[in-house]
Amino acid sequence: MIEWAHAGPSVVAAFLASFVEFVEALTVVLAVGVTRGWRPALGGAGLALLTLVILIAALGPALARIPLDTVRLVVGTLLLLFGLRWLRKAILRAAGIIPLHDETAAYSAEADLLSHSPRRVLAGWDTVAVGASFKIVMLEGIEVVFIVIAIGAVSGLLIPASLGAMAALLVVIALGIALHRPLARIPENTLKFLVGVLLSAFGAFWVGEGAGLAWPAADWSILGLIAAFLVVALSMVSICRRGVAVERAT
């Protein structure tokens, strides 16, 4: 029963975080495919996915050998750094202090860069295009792997978290095939805001557990932490927005 206090937020966090990361990767893979061809675009993406699988296979068993309290503390701290970083940026974007991320602009910039880059061919492969596709899938993929391992492995929910990430990958691939253009209408900042709240809550929970503290409602505290971070974050959006409005009025 108590498992649900973790399983629900774990799957949702893994799905949403992975969805945002895969959307960003799709933008660059699409730009590579359209400007330099689909063979290097998909080849680079496939190579990156293979590297990620090897990385998981190598690191996963190593994690199991470390004492649980140490893993909780380290993973919790990394989740806090990662989650609060996303949450801070999403709040600043929602308040209008920094500009929103524009997937169409990112696509245009990448396509422009690739169409002006020289073609270097090695064994029949356009290495610049393969490299661009490999780099983005690797970079976003590492974030997904970290999130899934961090929120799944510590609480013994690796399979539900992995399924959440896999579902996100399938949805993004399906949308990419169907639309053939960047997913610019996705409310990326709202998703990052929610993921930031969820990861910060998980991070605080695991740091507390790792430090030997006792959360008032045990595992159910995770839901309280999510609510508390959400209230703080929404209040800060409102406070920062008011500051921006006052500045514009004067």
Place this chain on the structure above:
Amino acid sequence: MKWLADAGRELVGLFVDDGSLALAVLAWVAIAVLAFPVLPVDRGWLAVVLFAGLALILVENLLRTARRRRR
């Protein structure tokens, strides 16, 4: 070796965007691990204090960033 340095930078970038936020979080976690267990306070309350500290760090950082951007 440049790609290794780039990869290292990208990896650090996953967790650190604003250095002061990351440092404050790390310092607060270190206090929670090293000092909280020796305090004569109920561990349930200390867990709440841990969250309150994190929320304060985020709020202070946001207010400071907003002020800096408006200048």
